[in-house]
Amino acid sequence: KAGVTQTPRYLIKTRGQQVTLSCSPISGHRSVSWYQQTPGQGLQFLFEYFSETQRNKGNFPGRFSGRQFSNSRSEMNVSTLELGDSALYLCASSSTGRTRSTGELFFGEGSRLTVL
C-alpha cells in the first residue's frame, strides 16, 4: 500500500511569488491535514480537509489556502511568499478524519520550501 506522497520535495521561490504543493493521501483515506514545520515554531497545524470540505483551520494568515479534490488529493497554496514561509510543509492522511478512532495520522516526507 503506497504511503502519502508529496510533490515537489524541494523548491525555491522568491519573495512575492506564490507556490502550490500537492499531496496524495493513502488510498481510501478521506482526510488530509497540512502542517508547517520550522526550527523556531516547530510543527504547526495549518488546516484539514475531509470529503472536499475544510473542517479545521489553524492560526495562519489568509495567504495560506488549500483545497481537496473528489479523489481526496489535496493542494495547498501560499501566495505573496515571505522569507518566513521557508519551512517543511507536511501532509498527513487518515482513514476517517476521526483520528481518535485509529489514533494515527500518516505523514508524507514533506515539501521543503525555501524563499529567497
Next chain:
Amino acid sequence: DAKTTQPPSMDCAEGRAANLPCNHSTISGNEYVYWYRQIHSQGPQYIIHGLKNNETNEMASLIITEDRKSSTLILPHATLRDTAVYYCIADDLYNQGGKLIFGQGTELSVKP
C-alpha cells in the same frame, strides 16, 4: 487541548531500554495520550496511543499513571535507528479534524 511537557533531550545506550517521560497534568477525561516520532528529514511517524490503561505494540509500550497526569514511552531495546525527536501529544477524543498540537518533543540520541 492539554499541554504536555517533555525533557528537551535524552541519551540512551544501544540495546538498553529508552524511557521517555511526559507530563500532562491538565489532561481531561476525554483526551488520549499519543506518541509520534520524527526521524531527521522525515515526516512524523505514529508510535502508540492510550487513554487509561497501559498499551503495548510492536514498537513500544506506553505506561500511563493512574491519575493520568503523566506517562512514559518505553522502547524496550533501543537501536541507533531509534534516534529521533519524540512527541507526546494529548488529544481530545471528540476532536475531529486531523489536528494535533505538537510540542517541542524530546530529542533521543541512541549511542553505540
